[in-house]
Amino acid sequence: MNGFANWAVHFFMLDEGPLIWLSDFLIGCATIGIIVALTYFKLWKWLWDNWLTTVDHKKIGIMYLVAAVLMLFRGGTDGLLMRAQLSWPNLHFLNADHYDQIFTTHGTIMILFMAMPAIIGFFNVAVPLQIGCRDVAFPYLNAISFWLFFAAALLFNLSFVVGGSPDGGWTSYPPYVENAFDPGPGENYFLVALQITGIGTIATGVNFLLTILRMRAPGMTMMRLPMFTWSVFITSIIIVFAFPVLTVALALLLIDRDFGSHFFTVTGGGMPMQYINLFWIWGHPEVYIVILPAFGIFSEVVSTFSHKRLFGYSAMVVSMIAIAILSFIVWVHHFFTMGAGPGVNSFFGVSTMAIAIPTGVKIFNWLFTMHKGRVEFTSAMLWAVGFIPNFLIGGLTGVMLAVPPADYQYHNSYFLIAHFHYVLIGGTVFGVFAAIYYWWPKMFGVLLDEKLGRWHFWTFMIGFNICFFPQFFLGFMGMQRRMYTYPAGYGWGIINLISTVGAVLMGVGFLIFVWNVLWSARFGQRDTTGDPWDGRSLEWATTSPAPEYNFAIIPTIKGRDAWWLMKKTGESINGPKGVPFRPIHMPNNSGRPIIMSLFFFIAGAGFIFQWWILAIIGLLGVLVTMAQRSFEYHDHHYIPVEEIEKTEAAAGRL
């Protein structure tokens, strides 16, 4: 009994001190609070029918976003804990083990459980509406993608309070992460959670590739696609090519750890460098997976709020294709210091610099979209306008990093940290915030408050610069990433303190955003027109939020900026008057995706703790739910004409 108690105390990390106890307490309170609230307001059935079982792309998109914002909170808290620890020399707020775990979860969560669901959320929210169709190509698969992501995120976050978090960095290089140096379940959490969400992401890539290729409204040729949809199309292609490489790398490492193979160990003749290659063959395209959709968002926002057509549409498309191709031939720049030789380093250095060319073209095209426009600085536009200088600094320091001999000095230093936060926050996070302000009325039928939006932007943007600009200098001063503390006497203390103040300011910006969401839900301006920004693409032709079937009659597209053209010529989105509605074919909701993801969760836990019975139960459950789907014949329904008429009449569109 005593043995079991000891095991349990260790397993639930009660011997790790007050941080863990506090987390346990907060998680407990939140869980009980949610359960009580759902029961008290009798919302369980509503939750199940409307959200948990939905296959509607709009609702799935919203769920992705909610999850992404929660993960931004988690990852941001990790970041603040790190900044607190580093704010002054020789602090012992966190010990080395805790710090190592926190920087690992910060990176992993921000990339895979914050940036990815945020951009995939907007794929879901906007793409089917922009191309004039009623859902994605595979709505049921779409729900599976979401629930796999959700199960993986849950599993990964559980590591904080059960068994211990991974501590190998988000890149997780062997041989450090092999059992010999890094025993325990932590690293397995990383491998299994990424594997599960990776499967979901590959499915998303296939889904949107097919949606854009096959589901466009008549007349919507490829060269008439809104730029955001183009970016999603190209991103989906990158996902389909890049993510399988991650799947392989993670699987090999997991087999090493769970079954004692020697793919990446040194003692058994394995080759750790091979993992590093595989990881970055996925890892570099991955950063373009999160940045290209942000480029798409900026294209939409800049053109809408300049009240002008996007400048150089074809050049925008060509440069995205060029970026996509180049993104696959630059991965070695992540390890110029691995001794690949001058020929290899030169090639990858120059190919990396070359990415600046198409990216520069895009920057100029955005500038010239604003040129001669009438630029309205709404909150969404502020993020887009703020993106240009911030991303420019990130991109150009990226070019500096692409010079291999210079990189020998920058590698892994705070110069690098500053660089990639400038591109990832200045690019992706700014893009996601722009999209939130831009599409919020379309998602919820309410506008976010502009004044709070401006406060949010300025606090966050200034905080971001105060936090990360000084870090370029820390790099020159010799400070490396992943150091949990540093001695006095290097002159690092004051710069780190400034950086921490900036991080706190970013946290304040985030709180203003949360307040804005809550305030606007209650008092915000309602969007009754469906087109609050005088938009250009088709999503603004629907009501806010769009009806379940999106378009009562699929529109015929006559050119780029389809809705803008229709408004100019006075056409209705429902076509000429008197065209009768027909019953609309829609997919049925299904509870199976969430149940399947539960089995994935169980199997994942089995592989993490090496409890094979659990793993087998989980995998069998996955197989059974898949087989069930194969025998499901009644997976669709028709929305009757009367119901469509009722909905359209309520929106004043008859």
Added chain:
Amino acid sequence: MKPSGRRVRSLFFIVGLSMLAMAGCDDPKYMPVLSPQGPVARSEYYLILYSFIVMLLVVLGVFVIYFYVITKYRARPENKDYVPPEIEGNTKWETIWTVIPIIIVIALAIPTVAVTYKLVKPPKVEAATTAAVGKSLTIDVISEQWKWVFKYPGQNIETVNYVNIPAGVPVNFELTASGPINAFWVPALGGMEYAMPGMNLKLWLEADHPGTYQGRSGQYSGRGFAHMTFNVNAQSPADFAKWVQTTQRTAPKLTQQAQDQIQKPGLLNKPLTFSSTEPQ
């Protein structure tokens, strides 16, 4: 409401100025990367400076257009009725801003490739140290969890957590690791290279003058990684020769017990010196 980038620009300007100021500051202690103390670090520093200046020109160019556009074309009550023209694109301008970046990339690529090739060879010995022409020293470096072991095969000396080198002589560090990957980095003398198990990478470094330069690990390798620092003591060739002789005569031999202590994960509280490289 202010144009959103103005603050960024002024911030960038101020920090850019202070950066130049600090680059001019001669204390290598604070900005080792920007005050190189050897030929390798110096050629890397020139590349950093060159690429920084080129990028600064790009930043300034883009910022001029940026601020022009967002101030001139802001929506104001006066231009409420202005209807922006629908402009498809402009081939001439689009060609210009494709060609200029291409030229910039070429201008950056040529010295980059040249220096990348140059750094795999030993640095040229400069006039001040003619005594050392043609000489070089090889030191094997092994990263342990979490310490640095230096073996002098020619001198039969082993040091832990510090290394002595002759100033003005190119030193060939041969890097490997026992256990996780680390990166061997002495910012004042030159950029880093990975120390990896089962591999043997070369890194040429040279110090101009006698002095002590701090080195550290540049690649996370676990709990004690932040403490993996070591001193590189560059001595005049005569002093170095004297140190070698004294060490060979007076330092203890490496014992199996000491070897085990070094290989056990953990930190050492002081540097060690031995007069043999294999346990006796």
